[in-house]
Amino acid sequence: MKNLIINTFSNIKIKTTLLLLASCLILLSSCGEKKTEEADHEEExxxxxxxxxxxxxxxxxxxxxxxxxxNLNLVIKANGYTTVPPQNMANISTLIGGTVKDILVLEGTFVNKGKVLATIQNLEVVEMQEDYNSAVANIEYLQLEYNRQKTLSDEDVNPKKVLQEVKAKLAVERARAKASKSKLQALNMNTSGSSLVPIVSPISGYVGKISIAKGAFAETGVTLFEVVDNTQMHLDLDVYEKDLGSISVGQTIDFILTNQGNKSIKGKIFGINKSFSNDSKTVAVHAKINPADSKDLISGMYVSANISIKNSTVxxxxxxxxxxxxxxxxxxxxxxxxxxxxxxxxxxxxxxxxxxxxxxxxxxxxxxxxxxxxxxxxxxxxxxxxxxxxxxxxxxxxxxxxxxxxxxxxxxxxxxx
Known part of the structure; x- marks a missing residue:
């Protein structure tokens, strides 16, 4: 009986010990998970x-x-280039070929309209001058002869046929003189004097590329000088089809150029093309630039501009x-x-x-x-x-x-x- 009681007591003690160990393990596990969660939270x-x-x-x-x-502007971003209107850019060539005698300007210099950029020599202009002067001399003689024949014809001394012949010759010489003079004027030359043909700038602006050299032969139709007037500089911006509905004439734009110390330059839209420019489905939008801000700009500079759509407080x-x-x-x-x-x-x-x-x-x-x-x-x-x-x-x-x-x-x- 005594042994039975001892065995029963030992079993109860073992079970109690196991229960205590299990509780400790569960508590330790819970604490570990809590510390892990806290560590993860702290890491996050x-x-x-x-x-x-x-x-x-x-x-x-x-x-x-x-x-x-x-109060910020809602904007549409667009890329493009600075450019000048066709009437503010001149590619200068000669109407008559010849040997380059002198080049009177340098690239990058400013020239006024009518400035002589270079001279070329061609002996054909001498013949034009001779034709003009010969025609003028014949006109003077034929005019006197016409007046004399008209007086005789009025008095019925000579037949009217002679008067008509003199009148026809006078008209031919006048036409020849006019044609010769027009040719010389087109070459910016006088009706007498030198055989040197001046190459004249048709606009005021800055001389760009010079494509001739002294002593070379200047051919007709080949560009000799480029002159650009930057006072009418504007932007050509490429706007995508999805943004066209928000673009209208009169909207302001602004862009920044690094060569001007990140100065913001303003402009205003004055024209929108009615056709797509290329396969990228963009439309060219043209914007004027304030002349005071465009003096240091060069045609062809890449720009990234913001087109202001509307203002809103945000x-x-x-x-x-x-x-x-x-x-x-x-x-x-x-x-x-x-x-x-x-x-x-x-x-x-x-x-x-x-x-x-x-x-x-x-x-x-x-x-x-x-x-x-x-x-x-x-x-x-x-x-x-x-x-x-x-x-x-x-x-x-x-x-x-x-x-x-x-x-x-x-x-x-x-x-x-």
């Missing part, structure tokens, strides 16, 4: 957070602000406040960690605070969190933003230094403790 949280020391914060010059309401931040990370856009807000930092202080830290105040000041951290946004139109240095998740109304948004924070978050700007 750290991916969108970055901390700077107070020294870094001041050195980088990070500035914070708040969301603003801005929430916006300075353009540099928005940064791109991967395929998403973010802004940073400053977080308040003062309470957490105070709770973490130990008595030893408080004891050392008075002894090493400057060192502690250097290690105090300023915390920032990345907030995803959807950017909209950009105008006048501001970008429209829409927050994926709501933020506090009094949030301190970083408006300067976002790129540094992005680098620090990725590991490029982390500080050493």
């Amino acid at each position: 949280k750290s991916e969108n957070e970055v901390a700077l020391t107070a020294v870094q914060f001041k050195t980088v010059g990070i500035e914070t602000g708040s969301l603003e309401s801005r 929430p916006a931040l300075p353009k540099e406040a928005v940064v791109k990370n991967g395929d998403k856009y973010f802004v940073y807000i400053q977080e308040d960690h003062e309470e957490k930092d105070t709770a973490k202080k130990t008595e030893a830290d408080e004891h050392k605070e008075g002894e090493a105040h400057s060192e502690e000041e250097g290690h105090n951290e300023v915390h920032f969190k990345a907030i995803e946004v959807i950017p909209g139109t950009t105008d006048l240095g501001y970008t429209e933003v829409k927050f994926v998740e709501a933020i506090p109304a009094d949030a301190k948004i970083v408006v300067k230094g976002s790129f540094y924070l992005l680098s620090a978050m990725k590991g490029g700007g982390e500080h050493e403790e």
Whole structure:
């Protein structure tokens, strides 16, 4: 009986021990899972957070602000080129071939309308001058003869046939003189003098490419000089079919050229083509440029322009406040960690605070969190933003230094403790 009681007691003790071990294992497992979840949460949280020391914060010059309401232009982006109207560009050639005698200008120089650019020598012009002068001399003689024959004919002394013959000869010589004079005028030459034919600029502008050399033979129909007048510079922009419904004459455009210190240049649409330009299904849109802004532009420069469609008041931040990370856009807000930092202080830290105040000041951290946004139109240095998740109304948004924070978050700007 005694042995039975002892065996029963031993079995109960073993079972109790096993139950206690099982409970401990379950508790340890639960704690492990909780710690894993907390670690994962902290890791996920750290991916969108970055901390700077107070020294870094001041050195980088990070500035914070708040969301603003801005009147921004909704725009359509279009690419194109600077160009000048056909009447403001001249490809100059000669109507008569000849040997280049002199070249009187250099590429890049400004010339006025009528300026002699070069001279070529051709002996045929001497014959034209001789024809003209001979015709003029015959006209003088025939005019006198016509007057005499008319007087005799009126008195019935001579037959009218003689008068008619003199009149016909006079008309022929007048026609010959007129033709010779027209040829000489077309060559910008006088009716007497030199055999040198001047090559004259038909417009005022800047001399472009010079395609002749002294002593070479200048052929007819071949461009010798290019002269461009940039005062009427305009843009030819390629606009896609889907945007045509929003484009109209009178809309303003603006574009930036790096060679003018990123100065914004304004223009206005004055014409829209009624046919597609090429296989890309784009239509040419023409815009005038203010003459004061076009003086340093060159025909053929590539531009990327914004066509203003309408104005609207939208929430916006300075353009540099928005940064791109991967395929998403973010802004940073400053977080308040003062309470957490105070709770973490130990008595030893408080004891050392008075002894090493400057060192502690250097290690105090300023915390920032990345907030995803959807950017909209950009105008006048501001970008429209829409927050994926709501933020506090009094949030301190970083408006300067976002790129540094992005680098620090990725590991490029982390500080050493």
